[in-house]
Amino acid sequence: MPKNTYYILSLGCSKNTVDSESIAQVLNQGGLKAVTNPQKAEVLIVNTCGFIGPAKTESIETLQELASLKRPDQYLIAAGCLSQRYGDTLSQEVSGLDGIIGTRRWMDIMELVKRIRDRKHPEPLYHIPTEALTVGNDEHGAARVSIQGASAYLKIADGCRRPCAFCAIPAIKGTAVSRPVDLIVNEARLLRDQGVQEIILIAQDSTDYGYDLGLKNGLAHLLNQLVKAVPDVPWLRVMYAYPGYVTDELIETMASHKQIVNYLDIPLQHAHRQTLLRMKRPANVEWVYGTLEKMRKAMPDLAIRTTFIVGYPGETDEEFETLVDFVRDIQFDRVGVFTYSYEVGTPSAEFPHQVDDDTKEERRDYLMEVQQDISLQRNQVQVGRVMDVLIEGHAQLEDEDGELTGESISLGRSYRDAPEIDGYVMVMGEAPVHEVVPVRITDAMLYDLVGTIDLNPPTIIQPGQIFGAGDL
Numbered sequence: 001m002p003k004n005t006y007y008i009l010s011l012g013c014s015k016n017t018v019d020s021e022s023i024a025q026v027l028n029q030g031g032l033k034a035v036t037n038p039q040k041a042e043v044l045i046v047n048t049c050g051f052i053g054p055a056k057t058e059s060i061e062t063l064q065e066l067a068s069l070k071r072p073d074q075y076l077i078a079a080g081c082l083s084q085r086y087g088d089t090l091s092q093e094v095s096g097l098d099g100i101i102g103t104r105r106w107m108d109i110m111e112l113v114k115r116i117r118d119r120k121h122p123e124p125l126y127h128i129p130t131e132a133l134t135v136g137n138d139e140h141g142a143a144r145v146s147i148q149g150a151s152a153y154l155k156i157a158d159g160c161r162r163p164c165a166f167c168a169i170p171a172i173k174g175t176a177v178s179r180p181v182d183l184i185v186n187e188a189r190l191l192r193d194q195g196v197q198e199i200i201l202i203a204q205d206s207t208d209y210g211y212d213l214g215l216k217n218g219l220a221h222l223l224n225q226l227v228k229a230v231p232d233v234p235w236l237r238v239m240y241a242y243p244g245y246v247t248d249e250l251i252e253t254m255a256s257h258k259q260i261v262n263y264l265d266i267p268l269q270h271a272h273r274q275t276l277l278r279m280k281r282p283a284n285v286e287w288v289y290g291t292l293e294k295m296r297k298a299m300p301d302l303a304i305r306t307t308f309i310v311g312y313p314g315e316t317d318e319e320f321e322t323l324v325d326f327v328r329d330i331q332f333d334r335v336g337v338f339t340y341s342y343e344v345g346t347p348s349a350e351f352p353h354q355v356d357d358d359t360k361e362e363r364r365d366y367l368m369e370v371q372q373d374i375s376l377q378r379n380q381v382q383v384g385r386v387m388d389v390l391i392e393g394h395a396q397l398e399d400e401d402g403e404l405t406g407e408s409i410s411l412g413r414s415y416r417d418a419p420e421i422d423g424y425v426m427v428m429g430e431a432p433v434h435e436v437v438p439v440r441i442t443d444a445m446l447y448d449l450v451g452t453i454d455l456n457p458p459t460i461i462q463p464g465q466i467f468g469a470g471d472l
């Protein structure tokens with residue numbers, strides 16, 4: 001087995017994906033080489049997720065599987081949020097771990113690898129500092145980006161200072177720390193030079209960007225710097241806005257630059273004042289109505305994504321019905337619904353009136369059903385429009401019997417679709433991959449749209465015609 005090789009598996013969110021890419025850059029600087037087959041790697045790394053129950057289970061099972069396949073000349077390291085949160089007990093769940101490194105000091109991975117190679121005993125080595133995150137100078141020059149096809153995530157900050165009673169992130173990541181504007185702008189230029197068509201700004205709370213850099217309206221300021229620095233990148237997208245912090249300046253900045261897509265991802269979590277107060281979340285629901293109305297006035301084609309938690313401790317039928325009415329009222333384009341996850345160490349874990357799992361699932365399913373009708377209606381409004389679509393791959397059409405029809409389509413996303421979580425646009429014919437092309441929308445489905453490249457006569461896809469083997 002070749003020495004100086006590593007295999008890294010990234011679990012969890014896009015922020016973790018960026019950390020995995022940065023860990024890889026530090027290992028490359030240390031003279032190691034990435035391999036895609038774990039059997040061919042000296043160092044095996046799992047960048048874990050420790051946010052909620054199911055994610056923790058997936059991380060532990062992945063580590064256990066690699067540990068069971070690991071040979072004596074290989075080293076297994078658990079990195080990321082699960083390590084930061086449960087590092088001191090992880091080796092009891094996963095035997096065969098050689099190293100455990102927390103998410104706050106991902107940049108020390110090379111030192112840990114050296115220590116593991118030199119150690120004289122089989123016990124795992126720990127590196128889980130709890131001091132606040134470091135940014136800028138201490139990132140070993142690793143670009144905090146992750147390129148996915150023609151799109152790239154760019155991390156603008158990490159950590160969070162919000163008090164949400166159900167969330168373990170502040171305990172895992174520490175308080176919010178913004179990255180310097182010039183570093184982010186330089187990385188955006190790097191991405192532009194690599195032909196990236198869409199830059200997606202991510203943080204735990206993007207609307208809190210710059211508060212620690214003395215910036216008022218830091219996110220609007222950063223967006224204006226990016227628009228000036230990389231005017232030739234077609235799309236700039238912002239994820240993870242926090243209610244109460246979408247300012248008039250931010251709305252004005254988004255509305256006045258076509259490059260900043262008219263898309264807002266704003267997790268609201270609930271809509272009943274009492275539930276929001278128990279969540280320690282902004283409970284001024286009138287603010288939400290007012291701000292979304294203001295945004296839709298400034299950007300009439302605005303696409304809004306949000307997420308809700310159902311089954312939160314103490315959630316009554318009346319509170320849930322208020323949430324359902326709210327969703328019907330606002331008519332979001334995209335909604336994610338999660339059942340409350342009991343997280344040890346979070347304030348809400350101690351709350352009385354925990355809701356049983358059956359009720360949680362019933363409420364999730366019911367709210368998703370309500371949203372499906374709305375999603376279809378919001379999609380049907382798009383029919384007839386010509387939209388820019390970022391083409392991401394091609395696929396072969398299959399008929400209802402699963403037979404390939406020989407017709408190929410292109411799969412892409414419009415400004416209304418963030419990667420991995422929203423819908424697609426299915427475009428008839430083979431459009432150039434990784435390019436933004438004008439598409440006339442000809443049909444709408446529950447979550448996806450159908451269209452033709454504006455130049456060619458359309459071929460309508462009949463509902464029920466599904467697509468099969470693709471190369472996305």
Ligand code: SF4
Pocket residue numbers: 160161162163164167168169170204205242
């Ligand atoms: S804003 Fe998001 S990351 Fe921060 S504490 Fe709340 S839910 Fe967690």
